[in-house]
Amino acid sequence: MSFFSKKVSRIQPSPTISITAKAKKLKQEGKKIIDFSAGEPDFDTPENVKNAAIKAIEEGKTKYTPVNGTKELIDAIIKKFKRENNLNFDSEEITVGCGGKQVIFNALLATIEKDDEIIIPSPFWVSYPDMAILTEGLPVVLDCSQENNFKINPQDLENKITNRTKWVILNSPSNPTGAFYSELELQNLAKILLKHPHVWVMCDDLYEHIIFDNLKFKNILQVDDKLKPRTFVVNGVSKAYAMTGWRVGYGAGPKELIKEISKIQSQSTTHTSSISQAAAIEALNNSDEFIKKNKKIFQDRRDLIFSNLKNFTELQVFLPQGSFYVYVCCNDIIGKKKEDGIEIKNDIDLSDYFLDEGVAVVPGEAFGCSNFFRISFATSNENINEGCKKIIDACKKLK
Ligand SMILES: Cc1ncc(COP(=O)(O)O)c(C=O)c1O
Structure with a gap:
C-alpha cells in the first residue's frame, strides 16, 4: 500500500x-x-503599495493577524465591493487568504463531501478540477463551444445540474479564453440557477479589472441579488495590481460559509502575511x-x-x-x-x-x-x- x-x-x-x-x-x-x-x-507592483508594505514593517505590523484578515483590510474589501460592484457585505461575510487560489480551495474544502459535483465550464482555469478532486468532489466539465464564444449555454448548464451538484463556477473574464459575460448572459444563467436552490455559485472575478472595449464588469450577484444567500465572490490583488507574489485573495459570501472557511484557515495557514495585507489595503484603496x-x-x-x-x-x-x-x-x-x-x-x-x-x-x-x-x-x-x-x-x- x-x-x-x-x-x-x-x-x-x-x-x-x-x-x-x-x-x-x-x-x-x-x-x-x-x-x-x-x-x-x-x-x-505600484510604488505606493510597496511603500505601504515597508511602512507596515517599520511600524512593527509583523505579528499574527485575525484569521480572516485585519480589520483595516476587511474594511477596504467591503468598500471595494460597495464602490466597484455596488454590493453590500459586512465584516463577517469576508475572508482573506493566500491568494484567490487558497480562498477557492478553502471554500471547496468547507463544502464538498465525497462525490459532490462541481460544475466547471470548459475551457477552465487549470486548478478548478484538481481542487475538486483534492476535496473528494467530482468535477463535472461543462463544454462551452467556440461557436458560443466559450460561454455557457444556459440549457447546457441546466442539463448538468443533478441533486449532487454543490457548486457552479463562473469565471468572467475567463482564463484561458478572455470570454466575458454580458449582463443579459448573466441574467439567463441566474434564471436557471434560481430554479435550483441547492446549487451554490462561485464567481471567480480575478480578472475583473482587465477588460477591454469599454465594457463594464458585472458579476452574477450584481445582476440578480436573489442569489446572494448562495453565492461566493472570489477576487484578489494578484492580477489587477501586479501583486502575484504577495499572495492576497479574498472572498465574500454567506456568514455560515465564511465561518467554516475560517476554521480551515485557522488550522492551516492561519492567515496570509501581515505585510501583504497592509500592501493590499493600499492597492484596493488607491490604484485607479x-x-x-x-x-x-x-x-x-x-x-x-x-x-x-x-x-x-x-x-x-x-x-x-x-x-x-x-x-x-x-x-x-x-x-x-x-x-x-x-x-x-x-x-x-x-x-x-x-x-x-x-x-x-x-x-x-x-x-x-x-x-x-x-x-x-x-x-x-x-x-x-x-x-x-x-x-x-x-x-x-x-x-
Ligand atoms: C481564473 C483564476 N482564478 C484564480 C487565480 C488565482 O490567483 P491568485 O491565487 O494569485 O489570487 C488565477 C491565477 O492564475 C486565475 O487565473
Missing part, C-alpha cells in the same frame, strides 16, 4: 506553473525563449490610475497579437474581451509533421515543438479543451512581435 494519498496521486502539478518553470530553465541555460506562458502581469493605465496597455497588446496572427489562417485567434490571454485554435496544424518526420499529434506536441523553436505557450489540453493553445500577452510589444513571428515560422516549417 502506498504511503502517499490516493487523492494527491490523482492530481497533477499546475501545468501552467510547470511550463513557465521549463521556459525559465531553458532561458537560464542560455536559450532565447519568448515566454507566452506567464499567468501574471509583467508590471512591477494604475488599473486604467494597464487596461489600455493590455488592450493594445491584445490588438497587436491579433494583427500579428490574423492573416495566418492556419491558426484561428479568439479575440478576448478581458484577461491577458489569447486562446488560439490549432486544429489545422495538428497532424502535420516536423522536419524530422515526427507528427504533431496534439496541442501538447505542438507546445513542445514551439518551445524547441523558442516560444513558450500553454497547450489547450491543460484547460480541458484540446486543439488550442494559450498565449499570455503579459509581456512587451517586442516580445509579442517576435513570439508571433516564431509561432508562424514554426508552423510554416511543418509539412
